[in-house]
Amino acid sequence: MAEEPRRRGAARTDELLRVTLELATESGYAGLSIEAVARAAGVGKHTIYRRWPSMAALLLDALSRVWTTDLDYRDTGDVRADLREQFLRSVPALAAPPIGPVYRALIAEAQGDETLRATLYDRFLRTVEERTLARIVRAQLAGELVAGVDLTFPAEVLCGALYYRHLLSTRLPDEKAVDALLDMFMAAYGR
Amino acid sequence: MAEEPRRRGAARTDELLRVTLELATESGYAGLSIEAVARAAGVGKHTIYRRWPSMAALLLDALSRVWTTDLDYRDTGDVRADLREQFLRSVPALAAPPIGPVYRALIAEAQGDETLRATLYDRFLRTVEERTLARIVRAQLAGELVAGVDLTFPAEVLCGALYYRHLLSTRLPDEKAVDALLDMFMAAYGR
DNA sequence: GGCTTTTCGGCACGGTGCGTGCCGATAAGC
DNA sequence: GCTTATCGGCACGCACCGTGCCGAAAAGCC
Structure with missing residues (x-):
């Protein structure tokens, strides 16, 4: 089991946006929360809050990726x-x-x-x-x-x-x- | 201090709708929750849940009063x-x-x-x-x-x-x- | 290569609202 | 006047929020 090294910086940001969209696809509207994204990404909540001030900001960026x-x-x-x-x-x-x-x-x-x-x-x-x-x-x-x-x-x-x-x-x-x-x-x- | 007797039944229902609208006027969108309505009306949450299954149902009835x-x-x-x-x-x-x-x-x-x-x-x-x-x-x-x-x-x-x-x-x-x-x-x- | 700095995941906290359950009290109905 | 349904109050477990603190790990620097 080759451990994937912890991603950081921009790579993490990108991955979080991807996970957010995945979560939206799987769980729909109801499942969208910062806690849920953190859980799905195996990430501490700080890692998200450091990048976006709110769920809305995260969703805006996620939407930009697919809009x-x-x-x-x-x-x-x-x-x-x-x-x-x-x-x-x-x-x-x-x-x-x-x-x-x-x-x-x-x-x-x-x-x-x-x-x-x-x-x-x-x-x-x-x-x-x-x-x-x-x-x-x-x-x-x-x-x-x-x-x-x-x-x-x-x-x-x-x-x-x-x-x-x-x-x-x-x-x-x-x-x-x-x-x-x-x-x-x-x-x-x-x- | 003549105590107002506890209202019940239809009178309570009507009063709860009134309080909901008051709360919406004073606190706006953010203040609208079942807990807040119960607090503002001096009422147990059950008294609300007995009448409406959700906040949305209560809001629909309240809106009907002013629409x-x-x-x-x-x-x-x-x-x-x-x-x-x-x-x-x-x-x-x-x-x-x-x-x-x-x-x-x-x-x-x-x-x-x-x-x-x-x-x-x-x-x-x-x-x-x-x-x-x-x-x-x-x-x-x-x-x-x-x-x-x-x-x-x-x-x-x-x-x-x-x-x-x-x-x-x-x-x-x-x-x-x-x-x-x-x-x-x-x-x-x-x- | 070794050291410092930043970011990381994990955990815990207090706060808020949800929906439910259980009280003893009180008003309504018979 | 007695029964019954509703009442207010309180508490619970759950979920999520936003924050703080920790030791570990990666990134950057010399």
Whole structure:
């Protein structure tokens, strides 16, 4: 039994993030606590507290590891099809472990912590809104959407409608919902 | 010191809901626990557990007491103005105590409890969506909106966009956001 | 290579809330 | 006036929080 030497520093940090995601996958939302991560990693709690001030901070970093940038929209020249594909692709990705449980845990903690709510928005949701905005602005410049309209809020509405279902209902956004959302968007701004 | 006789039965139940709302107003989200309610009401924990199986159940009933039915839309014949008025009116009502803290506490608990999430949706959000739908269907029948379109999803999108801001961002829906949302809705379905 | 410094795992602590069990007291129902 | 259900109070074991202290082990330095 060759004893693995104790890892330290950056290697430990990385391993802790990995263990956190594993734990989220196996135990789900309910099992996510600092004690549980320490136990699963065979680590003292100090080793975690030295790196992150709270469970929320740890979860934010863990989420960053898997919040892949493949949320980028394609640009086939058909804005409706590109939005549709991306929306439908993001639904299972957001709901499945490890993203789903970690995300839910953060949302829950953020309800009682205004600062965390702002951080969560800045690090994840704002990016989603911005990329959505970028894609529809490109469509606007290409003549697919009406010109002369500020699309910032419409981009937010598109994202908001999807997250509303994720977080507040038990129905995930399905094809029907996504199509209806895009119907509304295209009816408003399509040409 | 005329001792108030111990209240029992329905009177106690009512008082406990009142105390819960008071506690939410004074201590906010963080102070909401069964122990805290029992302490504030001068009551044994059993007295609460006998009535509600969990904090979430207690909060749901408490929320019902203040989730006033004044979320009803007016019907002045101008659907955009009626929606706008109602949206702007609901924003501070949802954010302020006691609704704000209680609602946040429920959202937080619902993240780890699928059943609660469904109950929360059924008892509150669905009503909001249905009343919104009813108002815009009336407008459709009155010829204010285009005919022959199913407005179920658009009603959900309207509500979803507002709740998205409430729960996931630090910016409450303001006049600009509501106007932009209504711009999109009217551009899509107005005549 | 030997020494110092930092990080490590392990353990224990007090604090808080959970959900339950057991009291003797008290109000309600008959 | 007597029975019965509910009451408040207290205690328990459990879990997690965030912190402190320990001796061991790795990393860094000369």
